[in-house]
Amino acid sequence: MKNLFKLFAGLLIAFNLVHADPLLQEGSKDGYDIKLSSEKSLVVGSNEIVIELFKDEAILTSAKVKIKFYMPEMPGMPYMEDESKAKLIDGKYKTNVNFSMGGTWQYQLKFKTEDGKVHKVRGSVNL
Numbered sequence: 001m002k003n004l005f006k007l008f009a010g011l012l013i014a015f016n017l018v019h020a021d022p023l024l025q026e027g028s029k030d031g032y033d034i035k036l037s038s039e040k041s042l043v044v045g046s047n048e049i050v051i052e053l054f055k056d057e058a059i060l061t062s063a064k065v066k067i068k069f070y071m072p073e074m075p076g077m078p079y080m081e082d083e084s085k086a087k088l089i090d091g092k093y094k095t096n097v098n099f100s101m102g103g104t105w106q107y108q109l110k111f112k113t114e115d116g117k118v119h120k121v122r123g124s125v126n127l
């Protein structure tokens with residue numbers, strides 16, 4: 001019975017890992033709406049992150065977008081970061097992010113609009 005329980009618990013954990021939801025976060029800053037998403041669930045290794053910007057419900061494609069993911073220093077582990085510039089593809093800003101380990105990663109999204117202003121949004125993701 002004990003072994004059966006262990007097997008069941010193991011299956012539950014495996015199920016959660018395989019079926020973790022893709023990224024989807026929405027917010028707004030300085031009058032812009034921001035959507036951060038991924039088609040697949042986030043994994044250790046390479047991930048495509050999609051950033052969409054909107055102004056008054058219209059899609060915004062004239063900005064320059066950068067995103068930095070980082071994990072603070074922890075005992076036995078140095079500070080880690082991955083920073084990239086997103087490319088505009090079909091109205092969406094896309095970038096590949098490499099997560100070197102699981103856990104919580106903080107991010108700082110920066111987008112520069114045509115008026116020269118830089119807007120910053122912070123958040124975090126889990127994997």
Ligand SMILES: [Cu+2]
Pocket residue numbers: 071074077101103
């Ligand atoms: Cu870490």
